[in-house]
Amino acid sequence: MDEFFQNNGFLIVVMVQQTLLAMSLYYPLMAGQLSLASPGFYALGGYVAAIIGTVEYFSPWRDALGWGVFPLEWLIAGVMSALLAVIVGIPALRLKGIYLALATIAFVEIVRVTCLNLDITGGAIGIFGVPQLFESRWAYIWIFGPLLAVMLYFSYRLERSRVGRAFKAIREDELAADAMGINTTRYKVLSFVIGAVLAGIVGAMSAPFLNTWNARQGTFDASIAYLAYVLIGGGRSIWGPLLGGALLSALPEVLRPLKDSRLIINGLVLVFASIYLPQGLAGALGRLKLVFRRGSRPSGGGA
Amino acid sequence: MGTAQIIQNLLNGISIGSVYAIFALGYTLVFSILGIINFAHGAVFTLGAYFTYTLTVGQFGINGLLSGVSLDTQLPFAASIIVGSIFAGFVGVLLERLAFKPLRTRGADSLLALVSSLGVALVLVNVIQYLVGAEIYTFPQEVYGDIKPAIMFEVAGEIIVIRTVQVIIFAVCMVVLAILGYIISRTKAGKALQAVAENQITASLLGISVDRIILFTFFLSGFLGGLAGTLVGTSFGIAGPYFGVSYGLKGLAVIVLGGLGSIPGAVLGGMVIGLAEAFVPPDYSAYKEAVAFAFLFVVLLVRPQGLLGRSLIQKV
Numbered sequence: 001m002d003e004f005f006q007n008n009g010f011l012i013v014v015m016v017q018q019t020l021l022a023m024s025l026y027y028p029l030m031a032g033q034l035s036l037a038s039p040g041f042y043a044l045g046g047y048v049a050a051i052i053g054t055v056e057y058f059s060p061w062r063d064a065l066g067w068g069v070f071p072l073e074w075l076i077a078g079v080m081s082a083l084l085a086v087i088v089g090i091p092a093l094r095l096k097g098i099y100l101a102l103a104t105i106a107f108v109e110i111v112r113v114t115c116l117n118l119d120i121t122g123g124a125i126g127i128f129g130v131p132q133l134f135e136s137r138w139a140y141i142w143i144f145g146p147l148l149a150v151m152l153y154f155s156y157r158l159e160r161s162r163v164g165r166a167f168k169a170i171r172e173d174e175l176a177a178d179a180m181g182i183n184t185t186r187y188k189v190l191s192f193v194i195g196a197v198l199a200g201i202v203g204a205m206s207a208p209f210l211n212t213w214n215a216r217q218g219t220f221d222a223s224i225a226y227l228a229y230v231l232i233g234g235g236r237s238i239w240g241p242l243l244g245g246a247l248l249s250a251l252p253e254v255l256r257p258l259k260d261s262r263l264i265i266n267g268l269v270l271v272f273a274s275i276y277l278p279q280g281l282a283g284a285l286g287r288l289k290l291v292f293r294r295g296s297r298p299s300g301g302g303a
Numbered sequence: 304m305g306t307a308q309i310i311q312n313l314l315n316g317i318s319i320g321s322v323y324a325i326f327a328l329g330y331t332l333v334f335s336i337l338g339i340i341n342f343a344h345g346a347v348f349t350l351g352a353y354f355t356y357t358l359t360v361g362q363f364g365i366n367g368l369l370s371g372v373s374l375d376t377q378l379p380f381a382a383s384i385i386v387g388s389i390f391a392g393f394v395g396v397l398l399e400r401l402a403f404k405p406l407r408t409r410g411a412d413s414l415l416a417l418v419s420s421l422g423v424a425l426v427l428v429n430v431i432q433y434l435v436g437a438e439i440y441t442f443p444q445e446v447y448g449d450i451k452p453a454i455m456f457e458v459a460g461e462i463i464v465i466r467t468v469q470v471i472i473f474a475v476c477m478v479v480l481a482i483l484g485y486i487i488s489r490t491k492a493g494k495a496l497q498a499v500a501e502n503q504i505t506a507s508l509l510g511i512s513v514d515r516i517i518l519f520t521f522f523l524s525g526f527l528g529g530l531a532g533t534l535v536g537t538s539f540g541i542a543g544p545y546f547g548v549s550y551g552l553k554g555l556a557v558i559v560l561g562g563l564g565s566i567p568g569a570v571l572g573g574m575v576i577g578l579a580e581a582f583v584p585p586d587y588s589a590y591k592e593a594v595a596f597a598f599l600f601v602v603l604l605v606r607p608q609g610l611l612g613r614s615l616i617q618k619v
Binding site: 092094098099101102103105106107109110113114117227231232261267268269271274278 | 339340405406409414416417419422425426428430548556563589592596599600604
């Protein structure tokens, strides 16, 4: 068993990390907002951790706090993501559907090109030698795992709260939600901020995990990957991003024996999954459960 | 900035802008009919460049399945670019049948079309990589015939240099735009296309085969994308299977700037973004890649319907 985790530890941590990023895209979607901004905040969070971890100016902090500097990085990354999300979100969330998606793609690209050109972010080379929190890669499960657990509990509570119901009301019909006295702008921005904070914190945890950080961490490709996780997993419940993120992020690794053709297969999976699993995996499993229940209680179906 | 510099930038801008325009038209035609964005358009752009390269040069490098292969029959460049773009057009048709039609017939969420078209893009790009590797392919100098590499002339005592390729690209784009304009506004198929864009149900009641018009649109879109890819390839080389991605994203900025679904808008948007990039001061040239997205973001916030788009009427 130990050997299993030694060999596959990295992959498992990546699966959890990608699942968390899929969830960061799910929260805005809960309120009906298709935002692809997560990689921008993920990149920002990573740079916060990489800069605090390596720049000379912060060395007194690192000496004084020891490992305590890591939670501080998460906190700062979260706060900065929240601020940026409010600044970007208030104007951008007046847009709907594909227009919002395009605006957030533009946001991600602007963040990427800016990071590619600033000195503090290490330009095109990026930042190397980000201090590690743990010695082994597998040990990072002790930060990503609890974060996932916290986010699952948070999502569970959120769905049953006033805020969560407001999100869903906006998703189903924004005009009607507005008419019922829900402050739609506030809740839409809130959903956007929740996703941004999560992506920022995951970024700040990932920079030490990957040991290096550069502008390739937050790209359009990543936006699409997260969207694929959510839609193929199923966009109607938190189980969607969980299933989609874990399975699809493992897919390239599982297909590794196929070498060069693995990304071709990956692409085909995206095509066929979007065609044949309209409600996502979570939806398909839900239907399957329904079929089994009907099977065991035949009288239920006729009522 | 002196007069000569301004003229130089203007000429550079309209040349690349005209390529953005015909590329973005491929997006806009599909959007006008189906109301979706075909995210595989950037991959079709790449594919078009490789098709033309294969037809006219046909020599491959050291990576991929076709490594070391060199084809005996080479078409003249003018024929290759047309045939290559027609192939790209057929890929567009295939794309519609594979990634869009199954979703449309089921009435699925339009977000899924986004994912499925990206899946196709991933397949196309990696098939290219599988076949010919990730290396850079360049068209030989003489594809456009025996011409001087650059034209020089003098304005206000300063010399302006225009690469001949830029002039040819601009000319080809203008010819294509003229033909496309003719097809869309004068021919029966073009008028049917406009009718379908206006209202699919009414168009089908009037006896137009909506399905065929959709295929026709995807063919045109693929043709334009492939042609744009080849033109960029002759100017800057084909920088590997992923070289269409950044053009694909920029094309989105172009169509939003012009107005989603607006044909004159795509042309105007292409020109505006081409010129804006050309006028980025040399000190900030690294930020050139962000110009299109800054435009995209600002336009969406200030005027979401774009420069020439119709404003959306919200229906309850």
